[in-house]
Structures are given as structure tokens and as C-alpha cells.
Amino acid sequence: MASLKDLRNRIASVKATQKITKAMQMVAAAKLRRAQEAAEAARPYATRMGVVLANVTSTVSGTDAPPLMAGTGKDDTHLLVVATAERGLCGGFNSQIAKLAREHARELIANGKQVKILTVGKKGFDILRRDFSELIIDRVELREVKQIGFANADAIARKVIGLFDEGQFDVCTLFYSEFKSVISQVPTALQIIPAAVSVDEEAEEVAGGAVYEYEPEAAAILADLIPRNIAVQVFRALLENAAGEMGAKMTAMDNATRNAGDMIDKLSITYNRQRQAQITKELIEIISGAEAL
Amino acid sequence: MAQAFKFELVSPERLLVSEDVEYVVIPGTEGEMTVMANHAPTMTNIKPGVITVAREGREDRYVVFGGFADVLPDGCTLLAESAMHVDDIDREDVARRIQEAREDVEDAKDDEARTKAEEFLAQLTTLERAILPA
Numbered sequence: 363m364a365s366l367k368d369l370r371n372r373i374a375s376v377k378a379t380q381k382i383t384k385a386m387q388m389v390a391a392a393k394l395r396r397a398q399e400a401a402e403a404a405r406p407y408a409t410r411m412g413v414v415l416a417n418v419t420s421t422v423s424g425t426d427a428p429p430l431m432a433g434t435g436k437d438d439t440h441l442l443v444v445a446t447a448e449r450g451l452c453g454g455f456n457s458q459i460a461k462l463a464r465e466h467a468r469e470l471i472a473n474g475k476q477v478k479i480l481t482v483g484k485k486g487f488d489i490l491r492r493d494f495s496e497l498i499i500d501r502v503e504l505r506e507v508k509q510i511g512f513a514n515a516d517a518i519a520r521k522v523i524g525l526f527d528e529g530q531f532d533v534c535t536l537f538y539s540e541f542k543s544v545i546s547q548v549p550t551a552l553q554i555i556p557a558a559v560s561v562d563e564e565a566e567e568v569a570g571g572a573v574y575e576y577e578p579e580a581a582a583i584l585a586d587l588i589p590r591n592i593a594v595q596v597f598r599a600l601l602e603n604a605a606g607e608m609g610a611k612m613t614a615m616d617n618a619t620r621n622a623g624d625m626i627d628k629l630s631i632t633y634n635r636q637r638q639a640q641i642t643k644e645l646i647e648i649i650s651g652a653e654a655l
Numbered sequence: 656m657a658q659a660f661k662f663e664l665v666s667p668e669r670l671l672v673s674e675d676v677e678y679v680v681i682p683g684t685e686g687e688m689t690v691m692a693n694h695a696p697t698m699t700n701i702k703p704g705v706i707t708v709a710r711e712g713r714e715d716r717y718v719v720f721g722g723f724a725d726v727l728p729d730g731c732t733l734l735a736e737s738a739m740h741v742d743d744i745d746r747e748d749v750a751r752r753i754q755e756a757r758e759d760v761e762d763a764k765d766d767e768a769r770t771k772a773e774e775f776l777a778q779l780t781t782l783e784r785a786i787l788p789a
Binding site for chain 2: 400403404406407408410411413414417418511512513515516573574575576577578580582583586587590593594597
């Protein structure tokens with residue numbers, strides 16, 4: 363049985379931990395708000411980009427579509443871009459994304475495809491290194507980046523496009539976590555090369571059958587637009603990840619704070635009982651000592 | 656006053672302008688153009704440069720670093736790679752971009768890429784001279 367002093371120390375240390383988790387939760391809440399705002403601010407660009415892209419795609423016929431959109435015609439080599447957080451202590455956030463990527467990679471390997479992995483974020487690299495260390499061709503760390511800017515996403519997109527131009531892969535899939543709400547982040551796989559352009563009804567309506575003039579011609583614009591669109595999608599994924607990470611961290615830290623509270627309660631009860639038992643014991647000793655006289 | 660139309664300037668990070676304007680001057684890759692209401696539907700790439708937004712006698716200037724414009728008779732959307740108000744421009748930021756463009760020129764693998772990079776560098780230096788009087 364632990365002594366009273368041990369129990370006191372134990373309670374003090376759990377209390378200190380609780381203070382830390384509580385502080386982390388509040389920091390995460392503040393950061394979450396900022397991340398959500400950033401994600402919200404980026405939305406108009408992505409939406410309009412989608413509309414414009416759909417417009418141009420409908421004009422350019424299939425034959426002169428750039429390879430980034432049409433693909434290489436093969437699907438032998440797959441590049442998996444796995445975007446995770448830089449830090450842990452956010453529940454199952456990182457492991458969920460890594461798990462989805464791992465399953466995907468296993469399936470591709472089982473089907474005889476070649477798999478290459480590019481990790482964005484330290485945690486994803488740490489997790490995937492255990493299983494696929496020889497498949498990871500590169501990694502990007504955003505540890506020093508305080509607020510994710512478009513430039514970060516653009517750099518990643520350029521790297522991916524550069525690899526594609528060298529013929530390193532045929533299909534590229536991006537893994538990230540979609541931010542549904544503070545308590546729910548869904549790991550998602552999104553194919554970015556060849557670009558799956560969805561011509562939705564809204565876009566068609568906007569075009570309204572108008573005949574566009576292109577400056578320079580449509581194919582040239584499209585060739586410029588597609589890499590940009592890839593960057594936009596990477597950017598969106600990074601922002602969703604940032605928001606999701608903070609959401610997951612908030613939930614995890616909230617749980618930790620509550621668990622610490624429960625633990626303190628339990629320890630306090632044990633402590634009080636033991637203190638009481640000791641007092642009783644001392645009293646009995648004194649009384650029985652007095653009686654013996 | 657000329658008829659007003661809806662103009663939106665969007666960068667990946669945020670929506671900078673969304674309002675009714677009289678006319679906008681856009682630096683297209685094939686030359687500058689002024690967009691007014693009822694313009695024919697046009698799509699154009701944009702080179703680094705200054706866009707001028709005019710509304711009721713007031714003109715605002717923004718610097719964009721490449722992008723894309725979608726012009727419709729009743730509106731104009733400008734998707735800029737990066738955009739900021741001319742007053743907020745940062746000398747060092749421009750210098751850094753130029754430095755990067757120079758490196759791109761040196762790193763270019765083939766002639767086509769080099770021409771492209773050189774063109775971009777030239778546009779950037781022109782822009783620097785235009786907005787930052789030495």
C-alpha cells in the first residue's frame with residue numbers, strides 16, 4: 363500500500379498533467395478557430411476554380427487534353443501523397459490517415475502495381491516508415507510553418523508534377539482528413555492525377571452555353587490551369603488537415619483532462635481513507651496504551 | 656456613369672474584392688485589357704502586374720502575381736495566384752520572388768522551360784519597376 367506521501371505526490375503530479383492538457387485544449391480551440399477561418403477563406407477560390415475548369419474542359423476535346431488530365435494511359439505506378447499533422451497528441455487523427463493509406467498501398471501491391479509514397483508531415487512519415495520504408499521516395503515537413511500558405515501547397519504540387527513529368531508515376535492519390543466537424547474527421551483519398559474533373563450542373567449553368575473567347579487558346583489555358591488546380595486541391599487538403607488536427611487535439615485533450623479529473627477523485631478518496639485509517643490506528647494505540655496503565 | 660458590373664478578386668488565401676465596379680484593367684498575357692459591363696465572355700491568363708479597379712471615380716490598384724480571369728457579360732472573376740493591395744506590397748517579398756525566378760531560369764532543363772522562366776522573370780522585373788519607384 364502506497365504511503366500517504368506517495369499518494370500526495372501522485373495527486374500533485376496528476377493535477378499538473380491536468381493543467382497541461384487543459385491548456386493544450388484551450389490552445390487547440392483557439393487554433394481551430396483560426397484554421398477554420400483559413401479553410402473558409404480558401405473556399406471561394408476552390409469553388410470558382412472548379413467552375414472555370416469545368417467550363418474550359420467542356421470546350422477542349424479529349425484528344426488535346428494535357429497529360430496531367432488525360433493520364434499516361436497506364437496505371438502501373440501509383441504515387442500516394444499522404445498528408446498528416448506535424449505533431450501527435452491528437453487522438454487517432456494521424457493513425458487513421460496512415461491506416462487508410464496503408465490499406466490502399468497493400469491493395470495496390472497485391473494487384474501487382476508499383477507504389478511510391480510521398481509524405482507530408484512528420485507523423486505520417488514516422489508511421490509509414492515502419493511498413494514501407496523502401497517505398498517512401500520523399501517527404502515534406504511543414505514543422506516551421508505557422509500558418510499554411512498557398513506557397514507551401516504550390517511547392518508540393520510542383521514536386522508532384524515534376525515527378526509526373528519525369529514519368530515516375532501514372533496515378534497520384536492524395537490522402538488527407540476531411541474536416542466534417544470538431545468531433546468528426548474522415549480520412550479521405552482523392553485522386554489528383556489524372557485529374558478527375560467533375561462537370562457538375564451548376565458549372566454548366568454558369569456557362570449558360572456562352573461562347574467564350576480564349577486568350578491564348580483554350581488548350582494553353584487548360585495546360586496552365588490544371589497544375590494550378592492541383593495546387594489548389596493540395597492547399598485545401600492541407601487546410602482541412604490543419605483544422606482537423608486541431609479538432610482532434612481538442613477532443614483528445616478534453617478527454618485527457620476529464621480522465622485526469624477522475625483519477626484525482628479516485629486518488630483523493632484513497633488518500634482520505636488512508637489518512638482516516640491512520641488517525642484511527644493512532645487513537646487506538648493511545649487509548650490502549652492509557653488502558654494498560 | 657457607366658453601367659456597373661460585379662467584380663471578384665480571389666486569391667487562394669482569401670476573397671479580396673467582391674463588389675460592383677465601373678471598369679477593371681487586367682494585365683492579360685496577350686496584353687492589357689479593360690473590362691466593362693457587357694463584355695464578351697472571355698477567359699485569359701494573367702501575367703504578374705497591376706490591376707486597376709475603378710468605381711464611382713475612385714480607383715484602387717492591386718498587384719497580382721499571375722493568375723486567371725473569367726469574364727462574363729454581367730461579371731468578372733479574377734483568380735489570382737497571389738494578390739495584394741498596392742499599398743501593402745512588400746519590397747522584400749518582390750525581391751524574393753525575383754530571386755526565385757532567377758533560380759528557375761538557371762535550373763531550367765530544356766529550352767521551353769527556360770523561355771517560360773525567362774518570360775516570367777521579365778514580367779516580374781517590369782512589375783517591380785512599375786510599382787516600386789527606385
